[in-house]
Amino acid sequence: MQFIRPRVVSSARRRPGPKCLSIAPAAALMFLSLTTGPTCGQQMSGQEAPVKPRVYALLGAVGAQFSLVSEVQTTGSHLSPYRRKTIEALNDVLNRLALHGLDNAIEKLEPESKRIYLTLAFPTMHGVAPPQRETALMSEIQSALKEMPQRLEWDRIVVATPAYGALEKSGIAGKLRGFGLFIEPLCQGGCGTLPGVLLGEDGVEAMTSDDKIIRARTYIAPFSYIDVWVLDAKTLTVLDRQEGFDSQKLADPSYKPLDLSQSAAQNYLLGRVSSLVERSVGDAVTRSVIGSKRGKVEFGDIKEVEPNPQK
Numbered sequence: 001m002q003f004i005r006p007r008v009v010s011s012a013r014r015r016p017g018p019k020c021l022s023i024a025p026a027a028a029l030m031f032l033s034l035t036t037g038p039t040c041g042q043q044m045s046g047q048e049a050p051v052k053p054r055v056y057a058l059l060g061a062v063g064a065q066f067s068l069v070s071e072v073q074t075t076g077s078h079l080s081p082y083r084r085k086t087i088e089a090l091n092d093v094l095n096r097l098a099l100h101g102l103d104n105a106i107e108k109l110e111p112e113s114k115r116i117y118l119t120l121a122f123p124t125m126h127g128v129a130p131p132q133r134e135t136a137l138m139s140e141i142q143s144a145l146k147e148m149p150q151r152l153e154w155d156r157i158v159v160a161t162p163a164y165g166a167l168e169k170s171g172i173a174g175k176l177r178g179f180g181l182f183i184e185p186l187c188q189g190g191c192g193t194l195p196g197v198l199l200g201e202d203g204v205e206a207m208t209s210d211d212k213i214i215r216a217r218t219y220i221a222p223f224s225y226i227d228v229w230v231l232d233a234k235t236l237t238v239l240d241r242q243e244g245f246d247s248q249k250l251a252d253p254s255y256k257p258l259d260l261s262q263s264a265a266q267n268y269l270l271g272r273v274s275s276l277v278e279r280s281v282g283d284a285v286t287r288s289v290i291g292s293k294r295g296k297v298e299f300g301d302i303k304e305v306e307p308n309p310q311k
Contacts, residue, residue, distance in 0.1 A: 048109065053112045057151065058102040059159040060095030061141060062226065063122035064088050067180030069173045082173045085178075094179055095119040097274060098160040098226070103282025106158065108282075109291055120144075128224040130177060131304065134227050137161050142236045145170055154233035156290065160281055163227040163243050171204060172247050174220055178276060182247070183267075191193045206251035209268050216251030222273045223247040228284035244284035 065086040074081050099117055106113055123140050125133050141159060145151055162178030172182045188204045206216035223246070230240040250272060259265055285291060 007299070025030050046129040053114050053151060054110060055107050055114045055233075056110075056114065057118060057154045057157045058099055058106065058187065059114045059118045059120060059141070059157060060098040060102070061120040061122065061137065061159055061161045062094050062098050062178050063162065064090075064092070064094055065178060067176065067178065069176065069180060069185070071173065071186055072184040073186060082175075084175075092119055097179070098281055100274075101278040102158055102160055102228075102285060104278060105282035106284035106290070109286070130175070131166070133177075134161060134163060138229060138238070141229075145231075145236055151233045151236075156239075157230065157231040157233050157236075158288075158290070159229040159286065161227045161229065163245070165225050165245060166180045169245060170247060170293065171249070172223055176223060179224055179273070181273075182223055184219050184221070184249075187217045188219075206248060206249035208251060214251060216249070219249040219251045220269070221247045221249045222276050224277045224280035226281060226284065228281065228288060230288050230290060232250045237304045242284040242288045244280045246280035246283070247274055278296065295299060 066089045068085050068087065070083050071081050072083050096119070099119065102113055103117070106115060120141065123137070125136065128136050138159070138161065141161075145157065151157065164175075164177045166174055168174040171184070176182075184204075203215035203217045204219060205213055206219040207213055224244065226244050228244060229238060230241045231237065232239055250269070
């Protein structure tokens, strides 16, 4: 197992500040560290030393497999109604999407934190049952992290890995893992055979490219099924694990299947996948111990309070 350097790690929203490139002694590991504040290794002259920001190592370990699942017409109850295949995503794009989601979530919770970005060359999981792959992968990650003395300078390690879901959820097929696309080409309502049903009156709620909700007969649905793990950087103890599932049904306003052979439809879908992954990863981080330790302030109506009220 090897850690590899991510290709895209910059954050346009980050406050301007110096960038410190750190290369680990081990040849297999390279990482980029971004920080805000004075020049790396220096303190602000003439002022008190600022509170040391927490250091988070963010690890994208979702691999390169993007799932395509489609429902098909079947005539026998013993046959699966779904056809499945995977494609290899190029340029480590899935790990980069996961890293982007982790980075945005941590930045919102702790804007002054220092983040280190890592991606993982995904190990083979042949012979490991899908429900056990999450814990098997985490065991591999912990073993690799033990060889990294740099982690003693970190506070937390936040890892995104694929999760496995056996059951169907929200009209999306079961037995899903990681990132993918569910395709529903079978008519879901208002198919021309029901008397008194007009176009758009029946079907499944889905979103169009201009963010309008319609009743769709067919749809495609990007999905994100991930685990977010929080580790203590020194001991590698798992402090929390949050499963995140999110999907979004998309449809054409003409009530026809989206034509993914067209470049416009492909770009539209890519943007939806990216925002979905960012939201699902961010939600899992916010639900974790990292987000739950932050207090919540609620503002109500202003009321006048007497300094010494008479009883």
